[in-house]
Amino acid sequence: MWIVFRKELGQYFNSPLAYLIMAGFLFLTGLWFNSDLTFSVGTKAPDPALIPFNLSFFMVFLAPVLTMRLFAEETREGTLELLLTAPVRERDIVLGKFLSAWCFFSILLLITLIYQGILISISRPDLGHTIAAYLGIWLYGGATLGVGLLFSALTENQVLAAFLSTSVLAFLWLGDLAGAIVANIDLARVIREITLQGHFSDSFAYGLMRVEDVVYFAGVIAITLFLTMRVVESRRWR
Amino acid sequence: MQETVSSVPLRERIGQFASGIGSGALILALVGWLWQGGFTPVIGALLGVGIVGLILWISLSPREARALLTGRQVRYGTGAILSSLVLIGFIVSVYLVVQRSALTLDMTDRRDYTLSNATLTMLEDVTRSIQITGFYSPQLLISQELDDQIFRLYEVETEGLITRRYYDPQLEPALAAAFGAEIDGAVFVSYLTADGQVDYTTLVPISRQTTVERDTTVALSRLLARDRFRVYFERGFSNIDPQDTGQAGLTEVIISLEQNGIRTTPIDFTQLIQQNGLIPLDASAVVLTRANTDYPPQVIAILNDYLQRGGSLLIATDVLFTPAPLLTQNGEFNRYLWDNFGIRALDAAVVDAVASGQTQLDVGSFAVFPDLEIGSRLNTDANTVAQFRLIRAIEVNRDSPPVPNGQVIASSTQSYGETDFITLSTTGQTTYDSAQDLSGPFTLMAWARDDVTGAKILLVGDSDFITNGQIYAPYGNAILFADSIAWLTGYADQISIEIDAQVSGLPLMFISASMLDTVGFITQVLMPGVALLLGVLVWVRRRRR
Structure with a gap:
């Protein structure tokens, strides 16, 4: 697993595209940070969960970009078949690829902690709130990457994989607005219960860590990885 | 022979299908059981479908079933689906258990999401089942979940004595009407009856003013205080019917008191005289308002007994154009108040050119005295001024008071006391007569407290300000009445919640424009620029290879 992990992580850092993604990511998060900072001066305390909260929407697009090539590219180029013949288990392949994507995302997230450092130097932010929000978006990111990885394994077309995972993630994000769309509150509640935002926007984003939310994100990661393993291994016996 | 060979895959396919249906039904049954917290007919049906499906699978695809059990082909076909469903079911089950x-x-x-010490102390007094009932439409689903973060802390802290339920007011309009939920997002606390039903007579709304916790704790305190406070309204000598819903009635203040957990009960002094009765022991305060005539000695004796027991009186007298109105200046009751409490009503109607409304007889709370908390919320803006339509002047013995006393509100220095009631009653006109009329300023409401017996008295020169027609016109009248009752009953001492850190926000941030520019450069130019530069270096290096 660690061999696959190192290889995939190395590919991120050996690709100019990854740095382009990183630059765009930092520009966007910097824009959010500066906007809030300018708006907050003399009027309110800066929002400690601003970056994680905005990222919860941005992940709908970022996660597919980070994961779309992981299996789809290998399938298209035929290297996955080679990998499957190597003495390595499907579980290790899937986990290695997932962890590399999650690690890259974590590095992006860690870089945004510079914003928090700036805030600490000029203000007195609610650090507990910040830690909860970052922990939440880290788990949230893991779940979205899991979804992206699954769709990458389902097709050999990277664009199709990105499109499908974006669609599913958009649904999981929009589910937060179920109450505004669905007339039946019980149904709206159930829909919200299965969405990513329903386990982030009213808990982690407010500095509250609920064990059920941790279980939810861990569960989504486990399920998507398990399904990805089944999809990858089905290539052996299909 | 061919038929036999082709029938085997078909049987297996049916078996696989049945296994999918069966395992799905079993998972749904498990989820439903956890969700409902019990066994229902639907869950039973799902269980039945699940068992039949699995039996079909075992009988039609025995090899596959064996393979699953022995683990040899668990990673293939039905095994893969089943194991996926089992994993999903397991995670959903864990999630539901953890959620509960x-x-x-x-x-x-x-x-922010921890109950304060004040709340925890208050919750120690919860001994009966209480329900928090919220009315949220689907549009307010997120608000409901945010509120629920706090509400469920109460449930956990009281180990289920406090429970919470939510309804959609659009789906259940009758229920919303029964609660008096007029706005989306309305929340109430109430006791539950022995059979788990809402006791509608104990409803207390959670008014949204500060934080969810503070507002909820205040509402719960009011509910807990419900049986501790009872205010009696005298109606034997009064020409106001407390139950009259018209402009002259008192139903608005009665409803308001009830919603704050203070019970209200009428009391008839004429009957007490006939029965040689006394004011009940549970009376937190007695409101005497708009009496037709001055009280006879028997009533004064009843009141004296009550005050000797530490009772509290709100006496609202009026400029009444009758031969012997309540608290005639030289009357026995007025003398009693002067001798024992150092306060009395004067036979003069206050005319104030400065603090008046439409006419100079509409007198406002020009001056508020900080002796008590009663006046602290008055006169903060135009709407919190108390306004009286024709008010009697009050006198306070400040030189040698028998007990501590003082003013609550007063008229301006330019006011005077009209004593010509005949002209006033016939023409409605007032003219200052330096020989007859009294010079202001006048006390409009006075207080007195006997520290030995604990008796408290508030004397105000007008009773109309608490009627339905004037209690909210302006809002200062409602504030004055509410604070008066709170002081008389000691209610404020019992339900006030300490203002803790949760009300105050994080400190504001102040930085210079040059600092902002520096931060902007670092975060929007330098950081993305470095990432971009690294990307270019990688690209160049790869090109050279």
């Missing part, structure tokens, strides 16, 4: 346990970690520095 409501395990949370409040990571905010200000402990």
Whole structure:
């Protein structure tokens, strides 16, 4: 697993595209940070969960970009078949690829902690709130990457994989607005219960860590990885 | 022979299909059982479908079933689907169990999601089942979930004595009407009856003013205080019917008191005289308002007994154009008040050119005295001024008071006391007569407190300000009445919640424009620029290879 992990992580850092993604990511998060900072001066305390909260929407697009090539590219180029013949288990392949994507995302997230450092130097932010929000978006990111990885394994077309995972993630994000769309509150509640935002926007984003939310994100990661393993291994016996 | 060969895959396919249906039904049954917290006919049906499906699978695809059990082909076909469904079912089950346990970690520095000490102390008094009932439409689903973060802390802290239920007011309009839920997002606390039904006579709304916790705790305090406070309204000598819903009635203040957990009961002094009765022991305060005539000695004796027991009186007298109105200046009751409490009503109607409304007889709370908390919320803006339509002047013995006393509100220095009631009653006109009329300023409401017996008295020169027609016109009248009752009954001492850190926000941030520019450069130019530069270097290096 660690061999696959190192290889995939190395590919991120050996690709100019990854740095382009990183630059765009930092520009966007910097824009959010500066906007809030300018708006907050003399009027309110800066929002400690601003970056994680905005990222919860941005992940709908970022996660597919980070994961779309992981299996789809290998399938298209035929290297996955080679990998499957190597003495390595499907579980290790899937986990290695997932962890590399999650690690890259974590590095992006860690870089945004510079914003928090700036805030600490000029203000007195609610650090507990910040830690909860970052922990939440880290788990949230893991779940979205899991979804992206699954769709990458389902097709050999990277664009199709990105499109499908974006669609599913958009649904999981929009589910937060179920109450505004669905007339039946019980149904709206159930829909919200299965969405990513329903386990982030009213808990982690407010500095509250609920064990059920941790279980939810861990569960989504486990399920998507398990399904990805089944999809990858089905290539052996299909 | 061919038929036999082709029938085997078909049987297996049916078996696989049945296994999918069966395992799906079993998972749904498990989820339903956890969700409902019990066994229902639907769950039973799902269980039945699940068992039949699995039996079909075992009988039609025995090899596959064996393979699953022995683990040799578990990773293939039905096994893969089944194992996926089992994993999903397991995770959903764990999630539901964890969700019920409501395990949370409040990571905010200000402990936004932790009940304050004041709340925890109050919750120690909860001994009966209480329900928090919220009415949220689907549009307010997120608000409901945010509120629920706090509400469920009460449920956990009281180990289920406090429970919470939510309804959609659009789906259940009759229920919303029964609660008096007029706005979306309305929340109430109430006791539950022995059979678990809402006791509608104990409804207390949670008014949204500060934080969810503070507002909820205040509402619960009011509910707990419900049986501790009872205010009696005298109606034997009064020409106001407390139950009259018209402009002259008192139903608005009665409803308001009830919603705050203070019980209200009428009391008839004429009957007490006939029965040689006394004011009940549970009377937190007695309101004497708009009496037709001055009280006879028997009533004064009843009141004296009550005051000797530490009772509290709100006496609202009026400029009444009758031969012997309540608290005639030289009357026995007025003398009693002067001798024992150092306050009395004067036979003069206050005319104030400065603090008046439409006419100079509409007198406002020009001056508020900080002796008590009663006046602290008055005169903060135009709407919190108390306004009286024709008010009697009050006198306070400040030189040698028999007990501590003082003013609550007063008229301006330019006011005077009209004593010509005949002209006033016939023409409605007032003219200052330096020989007859009294010079202001006048006390409009006075207080007195006997520290030995605990008796408290508030004397105000007008009773109309608490009627339905004037209690909210302006809002200052309602404030004055509410604060008066709170002081008389001691209610404020029992339900006030300490203002803790949760009300105050994080400190504001102040930085210079040049600092902002520096931060902007670092975060929007330098950081993305470095990432971009690294990308270019990688690209160049790869090109060279």
